[in-house]
Amino acid sequence: MTTIAIDLPRNYATEENTIVSWLFTKDHKRIALLFFASITFFFFIGGFAATMIRLHLATPGGLLQPSVYNRMFTVHGVMMVWFFLIPSIPNTFGNFFLPMMIGAHDLAFPRVNLLSWYVFNLSGLVLLYALVMGGIDTGWTFYPPYSTQYASGYVFAAALAVFINGFSSIMTSLNFVVTTHRLRAPGMTWLRLPLFVWAMYSVSIVMLTATPVLAMDMFLLCVERFIGVGMFDPSRGGDPILWQHMFWFYSHPAVYIMILPAMGVVSELISCYARRPIFGYLGMVMALMAIAIISFFVWAHHMFVAGISIYSAVVFSLLSFFVAVPSAIKVFNWTVSLHKGSIVFDAPMLYALGFVLLFTIGGLTGLIVATLAVDVHVHDTYFVIAHFHYIMVGGTVSAFFGGLHYWWPKMTGRFYPESWARFAATLTFVGFNLTFFPQFILGYLGMPRRYYTYVPAWESWNLLSSAGASILAVAYALPLFYLGWSLLYGRRAGPNPWGATGLEWTTPSPPPTHNWELTPTVKLGPYSYNPEDGSYITQDGVKHAYV
Amino acid sequence: MPMSSRTISPEIQYADLSQQGDTAQLGMWVFITTETLFFGTLIFTYYIYRILYSHEFDVAARDAVLWCGSANIGILITSSLTMVLAINAAADGRRRAMIWWLIATAALGMCFLGIKGYEYNLDYNDKVVPVANFEMKPGEAPAGELFWVFYWVGTGLHAIHLTIGVGLVLYMLLWRIRRGEITPDYYAPLEVVGLYWSFVDTVWLFLFPSIYLVGRS
Ligand SMILES: [Cu+2]
Numbered sequence: 001m002t003t004i005a006i007d008l009p010r011n012y013a014t015e016e017n018t019i020v021s022w023l024f025t026k027d028h029k030r031i032a033l034l035f036f037a038s039i040t041f042f043f044f045i046g047g048f049a050a051t052m053i054r055l056h057l058a059t060p061g062g063l064l065q066p067s068v069y070n071r072m073f074t075v076h077g078v079m080m081v082w083f084f085l086i087p088s089i090p091n092t093f094g095n096f097f098l099p100m101m102i103g104a105h106d107l108a109f110p111r112v113n114l115l116s117w118y119v120f121n122l123s124g125l126v127l128l129y130a131l132v133m134g135g136i137d138t139g140w141t142f143y144p145p146y147s148t149q150y151a152s153g154y155v156f157a158a159a160l161a162v163f164i165n166g167f168s169s170i171m172t173s174l175n176f177v178v179t180t181h182r183l184r185a186p187g188m189t190w191l192r193l194p195l196f197v198w199a200m201y202s203v204s205i206v207m208l209t210a211t212p213v214l215a216m217d218m219f220l221l222c223v224e225r226f227i228g229v230g231m232f233d234p235s236r237g238g239d240p241i242l243w244q245h246m247f248w249f250y251s252h253p254a255v256y257i258m259i260l261p262a263m264g265v266v267s268e269l270i271s272c273y274a275r276r277p278i279f280g281y282l283g284m285v286m287a288l289m290a291i292a293i294i295s296f297f298v299w300a301h302h303m304f305v306a307g308i309s310i311y312s313a314v315v316f317s318l319l320s321f322f323v324a325v326p327s328a329i330k331v332f333n334w335t336v337s338l339h340k341g342s343i344v345f346d347a348p349m350l351y352a353l354g355f356v357l358l359f360t361i362g363g364l365t366g367l368i369v370a371t372l373a374v375d376v377h378v379h380d381t382y383f384v385i386a387h388f389h390y391i392m393v394g395g396t397v398s399a400f401f402g403g404l405h406y407w408w409p410k411m412t413g414r415f416y417p418e419s420w421a422r423f424a425a426t427l428t429f430v431g432f433n434l435t436f437f438p439q440f441i442l443g444y445l446g447m448p449r450r451y452y453t454y455v456p457a458w459e460s461w462n463l464l465s466s467a468g469a470s471i472l473a474v475a476y477a478l479p480l481f482y483l484g485w486s487l488l489y490g491r492r493a494g495p496n497p498w499g500a501t502g503l504e505w506t507t508p509s510p511p512p513t514h515n516w517e518l519t520p521t522v523k524l525g526p527y528s529y530n531p532e533d534g535s536y537i538t539q540d541g542v543k544h545a546y547v
Numbered sequence: 548m549p550m551s552s553r554t555i556s557p558e559i560q561y562a563d564l565s566q567q568g569d570t571a572q573l574g575m576w577v578f579i580t581t582e583t584l585f586f587g588t589l590i591f592t593y594y595i596y597r598i599l600y601s602h603e604f605d606v607a608a609r610d611a612v613l614w615c616g617s618a619n620i621g622i623l624i625t626s627s628l629t630m631v632l633a634i635n636a637a638a639d640g641r642r643r644a645m646i647w648w649l650i651a652t653a654a655l656g657m658c659f660l661g662i663k664g665y666e667y668n669l670d671y672n673d674k675v676v677p678v679a680n681f682e683m684k685p686g687e688a689p690a691g692e693l694f695w696v697f698y699w700v701g702t703g704l705h706a707i708h709l710t711i712g713v714g715l716v717l718y719m720l721l722w723r724i725r726r727g728e729i730t731p732d733y734y735a736p737l738e739v740v741g742l743y744w745s746f747v748d749t750v751w752l753f754l755f756p757s758i759y760l761v762g763r764s
Contacts, residue, residue, distance in 0.1 A: 099560075104560055105559050105560040106558075106559060106560040107560070108560065108570050108574065109574060110558075110560070112574075170578075170581050174574060174577050174578060174581070177577055178570055178573050178574045178577060181573060182566065182569065182570040182573060183560060183561075183570070208577065208580060208581050209580075209581075209584060211581070212581045212582070212583075212584035212585035212587075212588065213584055213585075213588045215585055216585055216586075216588035216589050216592075217588070219700075220589075220592070220700070223696070223700060227677070227678050227679075228678050229677045229678055229692070229693075229696045230689075230692065230693065230696075231693070231696060236689055236690075236692065236693070237596070237599075237600060237603075237689055237690035237692075237693050238693065239595075239596075239599075242592065242595060246588060246592070514559055514560075519562070
């Protein structure tokens with residue numbers, strides 16, 4: 001321990017390094033790491049459930065009791081959506097780097113930030129309680145009247161967990177919005193913000209606007225389930241479809257809560273590893289905001305067969321197509337940013353390129369399911385499952401790992417082993433496609449989601465999917481080992497190992513407690529890379545040669 | 548009480564106190580936005596059912612105790628006035644006036660809660676508590692029970708918010724002001740509490756007519 005303390009400059013992690021100092025820290029960087037620990041834990045619980053699902057579905061005969069299978073896919077959904085994907089990038093990288101990228105010493109409300117972590121863990125504990133006591137089998141969507149009247153199990157506790165979880169989302173996103181408005185360093189104008197900051201800003205707006213609606217929805221569900229009133233019970237005048245409207249008013253934007261941060265990460269990665277300015281910066285900003293806004297006007301595309309009127313279905317189908325426009329702008333701009341770049345195929349870039357490809361497939365199949373007539377056929381089939389996993393897993397999780405590798409030297413002061421990382425990135429891509437592409441075919445053939453068995457004719461596709469899942473599991477577990485190894489034995493990293501332009505790279509690695517002695521002054525926008533010789537200008541105006 | 552106020556320095560992430568105060572206010576405004584959506588969803592849902600079952604709701608709503616709701620809206624609007632007067636006094640450095648206006652605000656808030664509690668008692672005796680103590684009266688329909696679900700959820704959540712508001716005012720009085728942390732140069736914490744207070748007041752401005760007045764002619 002003493003050697004480490006001597007080697008590394010005093011930084012946020014080593015300064016006053018006691019358990020109490022970590023648990024009561026107000027430093028945004030430490031809180032980011034605390035969130036890292038929490039979401040990794042929940043990721044592996046959700047991942048365990050996913051493993052059980054794929055093991056079970058490898059053969060039509062199955063492995064689990066039907067009631068256990070139902071509990072597995074519910075746990076998988078609830079854990080992955082609210083306890084991993086939604087907080088994944090904002091609460092970790094956002095927490096760590098948003099203040100550094102805008103030249104601030106911390107977030108606006110550090111105590112609220114810490115409280116957010118405690119509330120998040122509290123909600124996780126409530127959910128774990130529900131699981132240990134016997135689980136829930138409603139699916140992550142909690143549709144009444146099943147969830148309120150018929151479901152056995154701990155629906156109340158699980159819904160309460162989601163309700164509490166929302167407070168954490170709101171606290172963190174409120175902090176981000178206010179920090180971006182008020183704590184930018186001198187010279188950091190709105191149009192000089194890195195796209196990652198814009199992504200955090202837009203996603204925070206979506207979280208702030210959508211989460212309270214889900215909160216009220218869950219609250220009323222809890223009231224109905226706990227007290228036994230008929231809020232959504234048709235036999236007593238309630239309307240179960242109303243619940244679905246409110247649920248999707250949150251949960252469609254929730255998809256963008258998961259993908260917008262990933263878009264921000266990928267924009268940073270692509271420009272850095274192609275040594276090129278991002279193409280169409282303003283268009284990228286507009287696209288982020290457009291996606292955030294349009295996301296609120298498409299929710300009923302989840303309810304085409306739930307008995308809504310045909311006219312409203314047509315309108316929501318059309319509105320859903322509009323999302324494709326800003327999404328396509330982003331994909332085109334990333335692609336053009338690569339053109340004539342001098343591309344470095346390091347692990348973060350591999351993850352980023354994987355993201356673009358998988359996001360494109362997920363986005364294009366989104367158009368298919370948004371088409372009213374086609375959706376009647378593929379609704380609630382594995383086609384939909386494959387579609388949203390391409391976005392959330394192929395997209396968001398790839399970007400999460402890309403960002404993790406890219407910022408690893410900054411967070412820890414150490415390099416990760418490059419060849420292992422490239423291997424894991426490639427394996428992720430291969431395993432992911434093997435797992436989920438067969439599900440497009442299965443869905444198109446008509447295999448419904450959430451059924452615990454299927455006809456024998458679909459066995460080979462299911463087996464292929466399960467085999468792919470085992471590769472994916474290895475690819476996700478690998479970084480745990482080599483990143484853990486690099487914490488102790490990795491090569492020391494300098495302040496700016498990749499030659500990137502953001503302000504976060506102008507501090508030592510790892511950064512000191514309050515990031516800067518003096519607030520930096522910003523001289524120019526992000527992404528001043530020169531593809532000819534790789535040279536770059538950091539946002540504080542200093543020109544560097546590429547090493 | 549110590550009469551001299553201590554020097555307050557901004558937190559590390561702020562350049563000066565005015566930036567810190569500004570930011571705190573923006574934070575409260577953003578929070579109020581989320582609260583608006585929270586209550587907005589409830590009121591929206593309420594009106595969907597109100598339109599769906601307009602007759603049943605009209606009949607059920609006649610059992611709501613009008614004088615309690617009306618007295619309470621008067622009390623809350625007055626309390627917003629005293630809150631603003633307290634902030635004005637803080638800005639002018641009139642310390643005693645600030646304290647008295649804050650005491651008046653907290654007292655009015657508690658007065659509201661007292662009347663609300665009394666009203667809940669009347670409601671219980673009137674058998675309009677869904678599930679726990681509910682009886683359909685002649686001429687009423689099952690959907691009328693939904694009105695009372697909204698009544699209890701809406702007024703209950705509002706009462707919780709108001710209780711927090713009273714707590715915040717007391718925290719200002721017994722902690723921040725006593726310790727001399729509210730000065731004419733820096734009274735943003737008081738303004739933040741004032742914003743919250745006025746928001747809770749505004750919620751009642753929407754709940755009151757929706758519950759007590761609609762369809763009552
Ligand atoms: Cu959707």
